[in-house]
Amino acid sequence: GQNIDQPTEMTATEGAIVQINCTYQTSGFNGLFWYQQHAGEAPTFLSYNVLDGLEEKGRFSSFLSRSKGYSYLLLKELQMKDSASYLCAVYRDNYGQNFVFGPGTRLSVLP
Amino acid sequence: EAGVAQSPRYKIIEKRQSVAFWCNPISGHATLYWYQQILGQGPKLLIQFQNNGVVDDSQLPKDRFSAERLKGVDSTLKIQPAKLEDSAVYLCASSMRTGGMETQYFGPGTRLLVL
Numbered sequence: 001g002q003n004i005d006q007p008t009e010m011t012a013t014e015g016a017i018v019q020i021n022c023t024y025q026t027s028g029f030n031g032l033f034w035y036q037q038h039a040g041e042a043p044t045f046l047s048y049n050v051l052d053g054l055e056e057k058g059r060f061s062s063f064l065s066r067s068k069g070y071s072y073l074l075l076k077e078l079q080m081k082d083s084a085s086y087l088c089a090v091y092r093d094n095y096g097q098n099f100v101f102g103p104g105t106r107l108s109v110l111p
Numbered sequence: 112e113a114g115v116a117q118s119p120r121y122k123i124i125e126k127r128q129s130v131a132f133w134c135n136p137i138s139g140h141a142t143l144y145w146y147q148q149i150l151g152q153g154p155k156l157l158i159q160f161q162n163n164g165v166v167d168d169s170q171l172p173k174d175r176f177s178a179e180r181l182k183g184v185d186s187t188l189k190i191q192p193a194k195l196e197d198s199a200v201y202l203c204a205s206s207m208r209t210g211g212m213e214t215q216y217f218g219p220g221t222r223l224l225v226l
Binding site: 004031033041042043044045048050087089091096097098099100101102103104 | 144146151152153154155156159161166167202211212213214215216217218219220
């Protein structure tokens with residue numbers, strides 16, 4: 001089966017650092033993606049990990065441990081515009097090579 | 112480069128009525144996906160096309176949902192008859208492989224309300 005877990009909601013303060021965790025149990029794992037989705041808008045790509053370790057992209061970093069079925073998204077120097085839902089998605093190479101999304105974490109950044 | 116186009120953006124229907132959504136993917140993208148996103152949840156894959164062939168429709172409620180991509184470009188998703196629980200945003204996405212990574216682009220979605 002496919003199971004992806006994320007915290008439902010998180011709150012942080014402007015300028016702070018926040019870590020959003022994602023755990024997964026899926027077959028055919030071939031990469032983990034993070035997407036950002038503002039309310040009423042479509043998801044947009046943030047980062048991608050296929051090997052263990054940390055990938056850094058400006059204020060956003062993502063980490064993957066394949067052996068633990070665990071990833072996190074790290075957001076630094078939080079800005080008000082970072083208030084959004086963050087979706088963790090596993091790319092699997094069975095069942096036609098497609099994506100399984102987690103439930104999303106709604107992040108609220110407070111002044 | 113034009114993005115993924117979807118129409119309509121919003122639709123309100125009564126239960127048991129029919130509805131159809133249209134999607135035009137990014138030019139050259141062979142893979143097209145339809146997702147259902149219920150409020151507060153992540154997107155759930157309904158159907159995946161590779162060109163004009165179905166690759167995965169394991170989560171498509173086939174008694175009421177159907178989709179086609181006849182010429183391997185644009186696609187339509189139909190619900191007939193609609194139920195209250197079909198109220199959701201229907202997202203279309205297309206993808207291509209770049210640098211070993213499958214890059215997926217989403218359209219703006221169609222927000223469906225079933226009364």
